[in-house]
Amino acid sequence: MECFEVTGGAVLNGRVRVTGAKNSALKLMAAALLATGTTTIDEVPDILDVAIMSEVLRRLGCEVTYERTGNGSGGGRVVVDVPEKPSTETDYDLVRRMRASISVLGPLVARCGSARVALPGGDAIGSRGLDMHISGLERLGATIVSEHGFLIATAPRLVGTSIWLDFPSVGATENLVMAAVLASGTTVVDNAAREPEIVDLCAMLTAMGARIDGAGTSTITVDGVDALSPVSYTTVPDRIVSGTWAIGAVMTRGDVVVERAVADHLTVALDKLTDAGAVVEVLPDGLRVSMNDRPRCVDVVTLPYPGFPTDLQPMAVALAAVSTGTALITENVFEGRFMFVNELVRLGADVRTDGHHAVVRGRERLSSAPVVATDIRAGAGLVLAGLVSDGITEVQDVHHVDRGYPDFVQQLRGLGATIERTQRPD
Numbered sequence: 001m002e003c004f005e006v007t008g009g010a011v012l013n014g015r016v017r018v019t020g021a022k023n024s025a026l027k028l029m030a031a032a033l034l035a036t037g038t039t040t041i042d043e044v045p046d047i048l049d050v051a052i053m054s055e056v057l058r059r060l061g062c063e064v065t066y067e068r069t070g071n072g073s074g075g076g077r078v079v080v081d082v083p084e085k086p087s088t089e090t091d092y093d094l095v096r097r098m099r100a101s102i103s104v105l106g107p108l109v110a111r112c113g114s115a116r117v118a119l120p121g122g123d124a125i126g127s128r129g130l131d132m133h134i135s136g137l138e139r140l141g142a143t144i145v146s147e148h149g150f151l152i153a154t155a156p157r158l159v160g161t162s163i164w165l166d167f168p169s170v171g172a173t174e175n176l177v178m179a180a181v182l183a184s185g186t187t188v189v190d191n192a193a194r195e196p197e198i199v200d201l202c203a204m205l206t207a208m209g210a211r212i213d214g215a216g217t218s219t220i221t222v223d224g225v226d227a228l229s230p231v232s233y234t235t236v237p238d239r240i241v242s243g244t245w246a247i248g249a250v251m252t253r254g255d256v257v258v259e260r261a262v263a264d265h266l267t268v269a270l271d272k273l274t275d276a277g278a279v280v281e282v283l284p285d286g287l288r289v290s291m292n293d294r295p296r297c298v299d300v301v302t303l304p305y306p307g308f309p310t311d312l313q314p315m316a317v318a319l320a321a322v323s324t325g326t327a328l329i330t331e332n333v334f335e336g337r338f339m340f341v342n343e344l345v346r347l348g349a350d351v352r353t354d355g356h357h358a359v360v361r362g363r364e365r366l367s368s369a370p371v372v373a374t375d376i377r378a379g380a381g382l383v384l385a386g387l388v389s390d391g392i393t394e395v396q397d398v399h400h401v402d403r404g405y406p407d408f409v410q411q412l413r414g415l416g417a418t419i420e421r422t423q424r425p426d
Contacts, residue, residue, distance in 0.1 A: 001425070004395040004409065006386030007418035008368060012254035014415045018242050018261055018286075019045045019075025020235025022404050024197040026053050026100040027174050028204050028235060032080040033060065033107040034182065035208055037230035042069075044078045044235055045406040048399070052098045054078070059094070060087045060104070072414075073260070074406025082230070086111070092118035092149055098403075102130065102171065105153065106179035109142055114154045119146075132172035136163045140176070140183055160185030160224055168193040168218065168304045174201055180222040181210040187222045194218060195305040196265045200236040207231045239265040240311045240377070241405060246270065246289040247315040248384050248415075250278045251322060255290035256415060263287045268308045272298050272316070276323060297325035297362050302333050313337050314381030320360035321349035322388050329358040340378030343371040347385050347393065368393040376404035383408075387417055396424065 020043035030053070032039035044050055046068055054064040063081040088108050095101040095118035108115035119130070134144050134151070140163075142155040160183045165172055173193040178201075180187035192198070194216055202215035208231050211223040242261035249256035250273050263270060263282045270280050270287070276295040281288040297320050302310040310333035320327035321344060331337045338353045345351055346369045350361040368391030373379030379401035386393030395401075398421070401408055412419050 001396060001423070002398050003422050003424045004383055004398050004401075005420045005422050006383055006393045006395060008387060008389040008391055008393065010252055010387045010417040012248050012252045012256050012387070012415040012417060015257040015259060016245050016411050016415055017071065017073035017259040018237045018245070019043050019073040019406060021197055021200070021238035021240070022047060022049060023170070023240070024200045025050060025078075025235045027103050027197065027201050028233065029053050029057060029078060029080060030103040030107055031178055031201060031204060031208070032082055032230070033057070033062070033086060033104060034111055034178065034205075035228040035230045036082055036084045038079060038081045039230040040232040041078045041080070042232070042234040043075045043237070045238065046074050046076055047406050048403045049098050049100065050078070052094055053100065056090055056094050056101050056104060059091055062086065074411070088112050088114050089116040090118055095120050102133065103174055103178070105133065105151065106137065106175035109137060109153045109155050110158055110179045110182040113156055116150050116152050118150050132165050132167070132169050133175050136165070136172060136176040137179060139163050140179055140187065158183035160187040160222070162188045163190065165189065165191040167191070170195055170198065173198055173220070177202065177205070177212065177220060177222060180224060181205055181212070181228065182226075183222070183224040185224055187224070189220045189222070190218065192218055192220045193304060196236055196239060196262070204231065204233045207233060237262055240309060242266060242287075243269050243309065243312045244315055244380050244384070244405070246273060246287070247312070247319050248387065249289040250276060250291045250295050251319050251384055251388050253291045253293070254415070255288070257283065257286060257288045259286040261286045267306060269312055272300060272308065276319070294364070295319060295323040297323040297327035297360070299328045301330040304333065310334055310337060311377050314340055314377045315384060317341065317344060317351065317358060317360055318381045318385040320362060321351065321385065322364070322366060323362040325362055327360045327362070329360060331356045331358070339374045340381065343374070343378070343382055344385060346371050347389055349385070365390060367391070370394040370396065373397045373400045376400050380405060383412070383419070394424075
C-alpha cells in the first residue's frame, strides 16, 4: 500500500502551474464520442481517472493516446479517434472505479440510439443518484431500464423538450446537454448547473458545431443539429487544485503563485481567504496568495457554483483547525463529506460534527499520526494538515489523491514541502 510521509513545519513558497480540470477533462473526452474522427484535448491532467476514461473509450472502439507536455503541471494531450460506429456497452470493471464514466450515456444514446452502461462507483462521499440523468433522458424520448447492474437506454432519435432539474446537478446537466445536441428540435434545461466545467463542455460542443445558449446560467437552451465535427480544444484550468494550493499557502503562512488559476472561478473561496487574513493578488495568468500571521477562523457554507465548492471543504476544515477562533463549516452538497473528520481529529484537530455542520476550534499546531484518505479531496486536506503538524504524518490510501492531483508530491516539493511517497506493508 502506497502512502505519503509528510514532514511538518513546511512553509509553501514559490510557483506552481495548474493544468486542466479533472472534472472537465473527463467529460470532454466523453463528448468526443459525438463526432466521428480525431478530437484533440490539451491540458488534460495525468491522473488515474483519465487513464480509466481512456480505457472506457478504447473498449467503445476508440483509439486513445496520451502524451505528457513536460511543462511541469502534470498535464498533457489526449487524442481520441472515434469510429463511425462505436460500441455501446461500457464494462462494469471500469465504470465501478470512476463515477464520471456515466457521462458516456448521453453521447451514446444521442449518437448511436442505444447504450448499455454499468452503474458507476466513485468516491464514498454520499449518495449521488442517477434519477435526474434517467428522468431527463426519458423526457428526451429514451426508454431506460435497469438490469443486472446496467442502465440500458434506447431511442431511435431523441426529441427536444423542457427539463427541470430538482437540483443543479453537474453530472445530469452534462449528460443531458450532450444528449440534446443531436436531438431533434429544442431542449431547455432549467435549474441547470452553472459550474465553469459546464461552460467548458458547452464551449467545446459549440466548437464541434452544437448550438447552445445560456451556458453558465441556470437555463441552458440547446437547438439540436444533425451531426458534429471533431475539434482541438484546451481544458479549463482546475479551480479545485488551484484552491488547494491557495489554502495550503495560507495554512503554512507562505507565499505561492498559482499559474493559470482563474480567480473568477474561486471568488467565494478567495474572499474567505482574505477574511482569514491572507493577501490575494490577481495576476494576468493566475493569482498570488500570501500569509504572514496565523489565519483567522472563517465560517464556510458549501453550495453549488458560484458558492463555496464542496470539493474544497476538507481543506477549509483543515485551515480552520489551525486558525485562531472557532469556525462553523456547513456542508450542503454531499452528506458524506465529513467522513474524513475522524482522521483530522487523529492529528489533534478539535472538530465536532452534528449532521451537516462541523464546529472547528483552531489550535496553534496539529500533531502527527497515521491517517487514511477517504476520498480525493480528503486526502489532499490531510496532506495540508500534515504540513502544519509536528513530526511526520503518514497518509494512507493515497490512490484517492492520484485520481485528482497530477504530480502531487513533485509539486509540493517544488513549493518547499518535505513529502515522500513510500510503500507500506498491507
